[in-house]
Amino acid sequence: MLNHYPLWKYLLLLLMVAMGAVYSLPNLYGDDPALQITASRMLEVDASTRDQVLQVLQEQKIAPKSYSLGPDSLLVRFTDTEAQINAYQPVKDALGKGFVVALNLAPATPNWLRELNALPMYLGLDLRGGVHFLMGVDMDAAVTSAIARYVDDIRTILREEKIRYLTIDSDGGHDRVVVKFRDRETLDLALDKVKTQFRDLVYEEIELDNAFYLYVSLSELQQLEVRKFALKQNITTLRNRVNELGVAEPVIQQQGDDRIVVQLPGIQDTARAKEILGATATLEYHMVDEKHDVESALSGRVPPASRLYSDRNGRPILLQKRVIITGDQVTDAASGLDPRSGGPLVSVTLDSKGARRMSNNTRENVGKRMAVVYIETKVETTLVDGKPVRKTERLEEVISVAVIREHFSKRFQTSGLDSTEEARNLALLLRAGALAAPIEILEERTIGPSLGKENIDKGLFSVIVGFMVVLVFMAVWYRGFGLVANIALAFNLVIIVAVLSMLQATLTLPGIAGIVLTVGMAVDANVLIFERIREELRLGNTPHASIHAGYEKAFSTIADANITTLIASLVLFGFGTGPIKGFAITLSIGIVTSMITAIMGTRAIINLSLGGKSLKKLSI
Numbered sequence: 001m002l003n004h005y006p007l008w009k010y011l012l013l014l015l016m017v018a019m020g021a022v023y024s025l026p027n028l029y030g031d032d033p034a035l036q037i038t039a040s041r042m043l044e045v046d047a048s049t050r051d052q053v054l055q056v057l058q059e060q061k062i063a064p065k066s067y068s069l070g071p072d073s074l075l076v077r078f079t080d081t082e083a084q085i086n087a088y089q090p091v092k093d094a095l096g097k098g099f100v101v102a103l104n105l106a107p108a109t110p111n112w113l114r115e116l117n118a119l120p121m122y123l124g125l126d127l128r129g130g131v132h133f134l135m136g137v138d139m140d141a142a143v144t145s146a147i148a149r150y151v152d153d154i155r156t157i158l159r160e161e162k163i164r165y166l167t168i169d170s171d172g173g174h175d176r177v178v179v180k181f182r183d184r185e186t187l188d189l190a191l192d193k194v195k196t197q198f199r200d201l202v203y204e205e206i207e208l209d210n211a212f213y214l215y216v217s218l219s220e221l222q223q224l225e226v227r228k229f230a231l232k233q234n235i236t237t238l239r240n241r242v243n244e245l246g247v248a249e250p251v252i253q254q255q256g257d258d259r260i261v262v263q264l265p266g267i268q269d270t271a272r273a274k275e276i277l278g279a280t281a282t283l284e285y286h287m288v289d290e291k292h293d294v295e296s297a298l299s300g301r302v303p304p305a306s307r308l309y310s311d312r313n314g315r316p317i318l319l320q321k322r323v324i325i326t327g328d329q330v331t332d333a334a335s336g337l338d339p340r341s342g343g344p345l346v347s348v349t350l351d352s353k354g355a356r357r358m359s360n361n362t363r364e365n366v367g368k369r370m371a372v373v374y375i376e377t378k379v380e381t382t383l384v385d386g387k388p389v390r391k392t393e394r395l396e397e398v399i400s401v402a403v404i405r406e407h408f409s410k411r412f413q414t415s416g417l418d419s420t421e422e423a424r425n426l427a428l429l430l431r432a433g434a435l436a437a438p439i440e441i442l443e444e445r446t447i448g449p450s451l452g453k454e455n456i457d458k459g460l461f462s463v464i465v466g467f468m469v470v471l472v473f474m475a476v477w478y479r480g481f482g483l484v485a486n487i488a489l490a491f492n493l494v495i496i497v498a499v500l501s502m503l504q505a506t507l508t509l510p511g512i513a514g515i516v517l518t519v520g521m522a523v524d525a526n527v528l529i530f531e532r533i534r535e536e537l538r539l540g541n542t543p544h545a546s547i548h549a550g551y552e553k554a555f556s557t558i559a560d561a562n563i564t565t566l567i568a569s570l571v572l573f574g575f576g577t578g579p580i581k582g583f584a585i586t587l588s589i590g591i592v593t594s595m596i597t598a599i600m601g602t603r604a605i606i607n608l609s610l611g612g613k614s615l616k617k618l619s620i
Contacts, residue, residue: 005607013604016596017491023498026109026120032065032077033084034106035091039099045074049095056094062087075106121500123265124508124582125251125447127456130265133277134443135238139258142230142437143175143223149331150201150216151177153352154194163190166211176217187212227257230437235260238277251506260439265506277441283327286319287361288369288401294318309373311398319371319398324361329354335423338413344423346400346414359409366407372400372414459512466519467493474523478530480619481606485526488601492522495593496586510583518590524561525598528554530620543618547610551603558599566591 037053039045050069053076057064064087065077076091078084084103092101105128107120125132147170154177155168166180181187184207191203191214200222204215218226235252238260242250251263262277289306297308297318307321332349350358361370375396402414470489474482496515500507533550541549566588573584610618 005604009600010604010608013601016495020491020495020498022113022116023118023501024494026107026113026118027497027501029108029110029120031105032079032108033081034078034104035076035084035087036102036104036106037074037076037091037095037099038072038102045069045072045099049099050074052094053091056090057087060087060090075104077106077108119501119504121497122504122506123456124506124511125263125265126509127459127507128265129447129453130263132264132443132445132447133262133441134255135260135262135277135439136442137231137234137258137260138438138440139227139230140175143218143226144170145437146218146222146226147175147177149351149353150198153198154179154216156352156356157194157197158190161190161193163193165190171215175223176215179214179216181212181214184212187214190214231258231260234437234439238262242277259442283330284373284375285324285326285358286322286371286373287324287365288371289318289320290368292318309371309396309398311401317371317398317401319373324370325350325354325357329357333427335420335427337420344420346423346427348412348414350410352410355410358412359407362404362409362412363407366404369401369403371398373397374399455509459509462516463493463512463519466516470519470523474526478526478620481526481530481533481602484602484605484609485523485530485598487605488526488597489519489522491601492590492594492597493519495597496590499589499593500586505585506582507586508579508582510579511586514583514586515590517587518594521562521565522590522594522598525554525558525594526602528558529599529602533618533620537618537620543610543616546618547606551599555599558595562591562595 035053037045037049047069050067053074054064054067057076062078062083064083065079067074067076076087078087088101088103092099095101109119113119151168151170158165158168158179164182164186166182168177168179170176171178179187179190181190187205191205194201194214194216195203198216200219202217202219204217206213206215231254235254239250239252242252242262242264250265251261253261255261289303292303292306294308294316297303297306298316302308302318305321306318309317309319311317329351330348331351334347336345336347337343338345373396375394400414467489471486474485474489476482478485493515496518500511505511529550532554533546536546536549537543569584569587569591573581573588576584
């Protein structure tokens, strides 16, 4: 028979429809206002945390809708945003500074769908509401900072080589190091020594007013690398800070050569977002005070040259006040494994000033312990008598203590860590503890949930209107075959939503535009097929032969048209920015799914309904 599919094709289509229905279903359940509670200082969110939160809610007479305790967080859901906001401050006050309490919107997907890993797709800023920041990075400051480090490096080389110079300083206006010498011979000697250490720098010699000057500057390639590193490190720093907000799908990405876009969909506390993004953090290295007892320090007898700190588990530790180096002198850090013991470690690289101080310290303290102190300054806004009051808070905690095994200076390794994850976290803090270059918020846009809901409603309305117009046209123009095309079009929409959900893609307004365009394009294939079937009937072929010829002969035209559109959408995805990428993703998925539903799907329905019958005419 011409119009019969093998069983496996029917089963494959049935499986696609079933999976599409299951994985698109979570998008119908919406979100619940929720509090997301995570530990911020190596504490644990456990059953006692859950009981404490539930007790606070009971005292405030706020009934939670449900709660779930995960491995790293506690999620408490509420029936409305009013209950969520009323619960926020009491829960935050009760848990204290060791926990992060974030306002969030949690998917209301039933447990049986979650167990199948069926989750709703993420909604972009324009659909869910939230906050958008455009941040400018001061690239000139990054280059100036790099030049300042070279001033210290060159000064160290000249002193070690006992080469006399009159002055050495940085020329901020020209981004270069200026070294002044008394005579040409000394300049040549200095140039030779500095060049052996820094071959990639650009050197210029000038004689002016009976003095000899050596100008040292970065090459264009080095300046580009410094700028790229500063931008990359700032993105890492901001991403680390955004994690505190509990945002499900933050967008932190580079825009141009010196700007960073931060989008926080679904966030309801925009003031807190600005506080955390604007927080400053750094690191300090101190020696552990081995001579005095921690217990006596706890009782109030702290030695004048020492200070009492706590580690991330709350254990007290006594450190010397003298700072060896700060995080500003750390130029790089990476986690790895100790080749001797196989344990985790962190490799650290310092600038010249930090290397010199570390060298002097470790030479005298082999076998003693050294600690890394993480220092963060936050500005928090709290309500006092109904009025917002800004308060600056300084957090200081010991994140690592290790024994100095040998003398080192510029490059060293910190071992004695508990796990590779702790090593990665320490390397991240060392790299991203402070911003590599100053940032400034150039643009801030807040999109309220009500506007996001309005965008969703308008987007859905446009999809429904487009869908209904196509349905009516196909049913009127192609009758029974048009109804088959309409069924395939409905399945196509379901499968598009399912694929977006399975990929956990972010749907935006341009993405909805891509879906609307797909609705119109999806029936193009059926129009070509049905017109071909009509033509075959006019030529006098039998109905079954006409159906077979219509699908076979129209396929190449359909494939050509869809492949060219797919290429265009891939180009848009490759070269476009955020909104354009969203449009390209939904359009690409829609093209692929429409090829399946419009060709295989409609033919399967026609084969099942008409394949075994003797036909004299077709409802087309």
